[in-house]
Amino acid sequence: MTYTYEYPHPAVTTDIVILTVLDGALKVLLIKRGMEPFKGKWALPGGFAKIDESLDTCAARELEEEAGIKGVYLEQLYTFGGINRDPRERVISVAYYALIPGKNVTLEAGTDADEAEWFAVDDVPELSFDHAEVLGMACKRLAAKMDYSTVGFKLMPDEFTLSYLQDVYEKATDKPRDKRNFRKWVFSLNVIEATGKKYSSGPHRPAMLYRVINPEDVKNIR
Amino acid sequence: MTYTYEYPHPAVTTDIVILTVLDGALKVLLIKRGMEPFKGKWALPGGFAKIDESLDTCAARELEEEAGIKGVYLEQLYTFGGINRDPRERVISVAYYALIPGKNVTLEAGTDADEAEWFAVDDVPELSFDHAEVLGMACKRLAAKMDYSTVGFKLMPDEFTLSYLQDVYEKATDKPRDKRNFRKWVFSLNVIEATGKKYSSGPHRPAMLYRVINPEDVKNIR
DNA sequence: CCAAAAGTGTTCGTACTACACCCATGC
DNA sequence: GCATGGGTGTAGTACGAACACTTTTGG
Numbered sequence: 001m002t003y004t005y006e007y008p009h010p011a012v013t014t015d016i017v018i019l020t021v022l023d024g025a026l027k028v029l030l031i032k033r034g035m036e037p038f039k040g041k042w043a044l045p046g047g048f049a050k051i052d053e054s055l056d057t058c059a060a061r062e063l064e065e066e067a068g069i070k071g072v073y074l075e076q077l078y079t080f081g082g083i084n085r086d087p088r089e090r091v092i093s094v095a096y097y098a099l100i101p102g103k104n105v106t107l108e109a110g111t112d113a114d115e116a117e118w119f120a121v122d123d124v125p126e127l128s129f130d131h132a133e134v135l136g137m138a139c140k141r142l143a144a145k146m147d148y149s150t151v152g153f154k155l156m157p158d159e160f161t162l163s164y165l166q167d168v169y170e171k172a173t174d175k176p177r178d179k180r181n182f183r184k185w186v187f188s189l190n191v192i193e194a195t196g197k198k199y200s201s202g203p204h205r206p207a208m209l210y211r212v213i214n215p216e217d218v219k220n221i222r
Numbered sequence: 223m224t225y226t227y228e229y230p231h232p233a234v235t236t237d238i239v240i241l242t243v244l245d246g247a248l249k250v251l252l253i254k255r256g257m258e259p260f261k262g263k264w265a266l267p268g269g270f271a272k273i274d275e276s277l278d279t280c281a282a283r284e285l286e287e288e289a290g291i292k293g294v295y296l297e298q299l300y301t302f303g304g305i306n307r308d309p310r311e312r313v314i315s316v317a318y319y320a321l322i323p324g325k326n327v328t329l330e331a332g333t334d335a336d337e338a339e340w341f342a343v344d345d346v347p348e349l350s351f352d353h354a355e356v357l358g359m360a361c362k363r364l365a366a367k368m369d370y371s372t373v374g375f376k377l378m379p380d381e382f383t384l385s386y387l388q389d390v391y392e393k394a395t396d397k398p399r400d401k402r403n404f405r406k407w408v409f410s411l412n413v414i415e416a417t418g419k420k421y422s423s424g425p426h427r428p429a430m431l432y433r434v435i436n437p438e439d440v441k442n443i444r
Numbered sequence: 445c446c447a448a449a450a451g452t453g454t455t456c457g458t459a460c461t462a463c464a465c466c467c468a469t470g471c
Numbered sequence: 472g473c474a475t476g477g478g479t480g481t482a483g484t485a486c487g488a489a490c491a492c493t494t495t496t497g498g
Contacts, residue, residue, distance in 0.1 A: 004224045008273035009231035012303075012314055051230040051312050055303025079301045079316050081234075081277025090273050092234055094301050094314075148370075163477070180479070181461070188459095203470035204475040385450075402452070403488065426449040427495035451494070460485080467478070 010090040014059040015046030015131065017077065017097040017138035018067055021155055021168040025120040028135060029067055030127070032115045037087050038128035044135070045116070046093070059096040067116060073099040073154035073218070077138055085130055093129075097138040099154040102168070143173045150191050150219045153212050159195055161207035162186065189221065232312040236281040237268030237353065239299065239319040239360035240289055243377055243390040247342040250357055251289055252349070254337045259309050260350035266357070267338070268315070281318040289338060295321040295376035295440070299360055307352050315351075319360040321376040324390070365395040372413050372441045375434050381417055383429035384408065411443065 018029040030042040045066035049058040055076070064070045077095040085091055119125065121139055124132070146152040146169060155168050166182050186192065192210040200206040240251040252264040267288035271280040277298070286292045299317040307313055341347065343361055346354070368374040368391060377390050388404050408414065414432040422428040 002226045002228060003230045004226045005231070005233075006224060007233075007270065008225045009227070010234050010271065010273060011227075011229075012232050012234065048229065049232065049303070049314075051232060052305055054305050055301065055314065058303075076301060079277065079298060081271070081280075081316065083274055083276050092271075092277065092314075092316075094303065161477085178462070179477090180463085183478085185460090200469075202475070203473090205468035205477045207477055383450085400488070400490080401450090402490085405451085407487085422496075424449075425447065425497035427451075429450055446498090448496090449494100450496095452492090454490090456487105456489080458485100458487085461483080463481090465479090467476105469475085469477100471472105471474090 008090075010092045011086075012049045012055075013046050013091055013093045014049060014055060014062055015044045015093050015095050015134060016059055016063050016067075016074075017044055017095065017135055018063070018069065018100060019097060019121075019138065019142060019155075019172075020100045020102045020118070021171045022102045022118055024167065024171065025122075026139070026171045026174075027118040028121050028124065028138075029116055030119055030124065031066060032117070033128060041128045042117075042119075042125045043128035044095075044131045049094075055094050059094075063096075063098055069098065069100060073151065077134070077141060080130060080134060082130065093134070095134045095138070097142065099142070099151065101155060101157040146173050148220060148222055150189060150217070150221065153191060153215075154218070156212060159197065159199075159209040159211050161199055161209060163207060165210075189219070191217070191219065230312075232314045233308075234271045234277075235268050235313055235315045236271060236277060236284055237266040237315050237317050237356060238281055238285050238289075238296075239266055239317065239357055240285070240291065240322060241319060241343075241360065241364060241377075241394075242322045242324045242340070243393045244324045244340055246389065246393065247344075248361070248393045248396075249340040250343050250346065250360075251338055252341055252346065253288060254339075255350060263350045264339075264341075264347045265350035266317075266353045271316075277316050281316075285318075285320055291320065291322060295373065299356070299363060302352055302356060304352065315356070317356045317360070319364065321364070321373065323377060323379040368395055370442060370444055372411060372439070372443065375413060375437075376440070378434060381419065381421075381431040381433050383421055383431060385429060387432075411441070413439075413441065 020027055029045065031045045033039050033041055033043050045062055047062050049055060059074055063074065074096055077097045080093045080095060083090065085093065121135065152169055152172065156165060162183055166177055166179065170177055191213055193213050195209045195211050197209045198206040199209050242249055251267065253267045255261050255263055255265050267284055269284050271277060281296055285296065296318055299319050302315045302317060305312065307315065343357065374391055374394065378387060384405055387408065388399055388401065392398055413435055415435050417431045417433050419431045420428040421431050
């Protein structure tokens with residue numbers, strides 16, 4: 001079956017920058033392409049928008065189909081509309097970024113992808129299409145937004161220590177933070193509470209565990 | 223001539239929120255639609271993306287064709303990808319916003335529009351499609367961005383007074399500003415310089431005229 | 445001389461920065 | 472008992488907020 005229009009129509013895809021902090025680095029999930037173009041090269045997960053689904057729905061679907069991830073923070077990033085992004089036809093890509101807690105990482109490669117793998121964002125292989133630019137913008141946006149909103153907490157698992165939180169902030173914004181000042185700042189936000197539990201991870205004082213109070217919210221601050 | 227694809231393709235448009243401060247209010251340029259759907263109703267200027275132009279180019283072209291405006295600040299806002307935005311077919315709209323100085327306002331209605339007219343953003347008529355939502359997002363983005371960048375100066379004519387600048391800031395962000403604090407803040411940005419000229423507008427002390435030093439730049443501050 | 449907008453400094457409070465030591469645990 | 476990361480307070484600074492009077496002009 002084919003579809004015919006009076007004027008030429010571009011194809012529309014969503015591409016998703018899936019970010020997490022893992023092994024002490026900000027990482028992005030890449031997929032080795034199983035089809036042309038760029039077969040065998042790494043790319044952001046994503047795919048064509050169905051005609052009867054919204055872009056948000058499409059992004060969420062691709063996130064689940066290609067990475068097996070759902071129920072995470074997902075936000076539109078930018079729309080890339082250059083004319084030669086894709087060798088096949090004119091393709092407009094609406095990019096999204098997703099934030100997932102570093103712990104809950106379980107990967108399943110999707111149907112049209114050979115493999116999925118985490119890469120440190122400052123050490124990615126050569127990317128397909130203009131995905132390097134997309135990734136760059138996502139990292140910039142995340143870093144900026146972590147300074148004026150509480151999105152950063154979307155990278156946290158259900159329970160976490162303050163040291164882990166600080167580590168995530170330092171890795172995602174690529175800036176060191178003073179431990180005492182960071183904690184004062186975090187508490188002033190009123191978005192976490194102590195669980196009462198402690199977490200032991202070695203021959204030293206155990207750390208208190210915290211949880212996010214309203215996991216749904218992302219507050220703007222300042 | 224027709225164009226045929228193996229899978230259904232959405233149409234892609236750009237819509238542009240053209241903002242200025244005029245007669246003491248933040249205003250948006252609307253166009254009375256000359257064609258169905260929504261014939262005779264007001265809408266944001268915009269139109270279908272050509273297959274061989276980038277989205278940025280498309281937005282700039284629509285801006286010129288429908289409003290006779292070029293060479294102004296134009297930035298991508300958000301992409302609206304709901305499924306029933308347009309009764310004709312699936313249409314994805316990449317929204318942009320443009321900022322133009324309140325003085326250089328000359329309007330020419332375009333080819334597929336009956337009339338163009340400025341409306342105060344908080345007193346617009348009923349809009350076509352989901353353009354009310356688009357306009358709302360543009361106003362929010364402008365207000366936010368005026369607080370952490372120097373975009374606001376894109377609303378300034380070549381020469382302007384500090385009172386006028388303050389008025390624009392107050393109208394665009396809908397917040398009153400203290401005159402002395404506002405001036406201290408503006409000077410600390412280092413983006414304007416005195417022209418040496420003065421501007422008399424009535425039976426009172428004339429105001430000094432300023433100009434933007436690097437009109438191309440938009441700096442982020444903080 | 446009067447009305448009207450332009451111009452100009454200081455004080456205060458708050459929020460960010462810098463900085464160093466004791467604590468609890470496992471081995 | 473020692474090595475390791477967890478946890479805590481204070482002092483200085485810088486920036487934003489509040490606030491009122493004098494100046495210059497046109498009529």
